[in-house]
Amino acid sequence: MKILVINGPNLNMLGIREPDIYGSRTYDELIGMIREKSVELGVGVEFYQSNHEGDLVDKIQEAYFRKIDGIVINPGAYTHTSVALLDAVKAVMIPTVEVHISDVDSRDEFRKTSYIRQACIATVSGRGFDGYIDAIRLLIDNSDGKDD
Numbered sequence: 267m268k269i270l271v272i273n274g275p276n277l278n279m280l281g282i283r284e285p286d287i288y289g290s291r292t293y294d295e296l297i298g299m300i301r302e303k304s305v306e307l308g309v310g311v312e313f314y315q316s317n318h319e320g321d322l323v324d325k326i327q328e329a330y331f332r333k334i335d336g337i338v339i340n341p342g343a344y345t346h347t348s349v350a351l352l353d354a355v356k357a358v359m360i361p362t363v364e365v366h367i368s369d370v371d372s373r374d375e376f377r378k379t380s381y382i383r384q385a386c387i388a389t390v391s392g393r394g395f396d397g398y399i400d401a402i403r404l405l406i407d408n409s410d411g412k413d414d
């Protein structure tokens with residue numbers, strides 16, 4: 267199983283940005299942690315981070331042609347604004363899990379809106395870095411018993 271882990275704007279600033287909310291570990295540490303766990307879970311993982319909405323759309327579209335089996339996406343602030351990301355996930359029909367490090371529902375009112383959510387099989391929010399592993403497990407469970 268090939269899983270693509272996408273992180274949107276400002277997630278490259280983990281460790282620096284608002285450590286009281288997002289913790290002190292860096293983006294590289296996040297990737298290292300996911301890589302390690304994915305070996306245990308027996309799945310292949312690839313990573314992509316961009317601060318640009320169109321680049322994120324391009325990457326989701328590319329996943330379709332590359333036959334990626336599942337997507338884990340933390341769209342950052344584009345969660346709350348982007349119809350383009352919603353449409354991209356709908357277009358590729360790849361099982362996708364939305365992840366947020368913080369608990370978006372207990373923060374600002376505008377963070378309660380997620381456009382992408384309706385195209386995702388699940389949302390994991392407020393579980394810190396572990397949320398990415400939860401999301402991978404959900405994708406594995408979702409694929410069990412399906413033949414392709």
Ligand code: DQA
Binds near residue numbers: 377
């Ligand atoms: C975030 C929550 C978003 O509201 C915010 O804009 C982010 C990160 C999270 O991981 O908790 O950039 O997606």
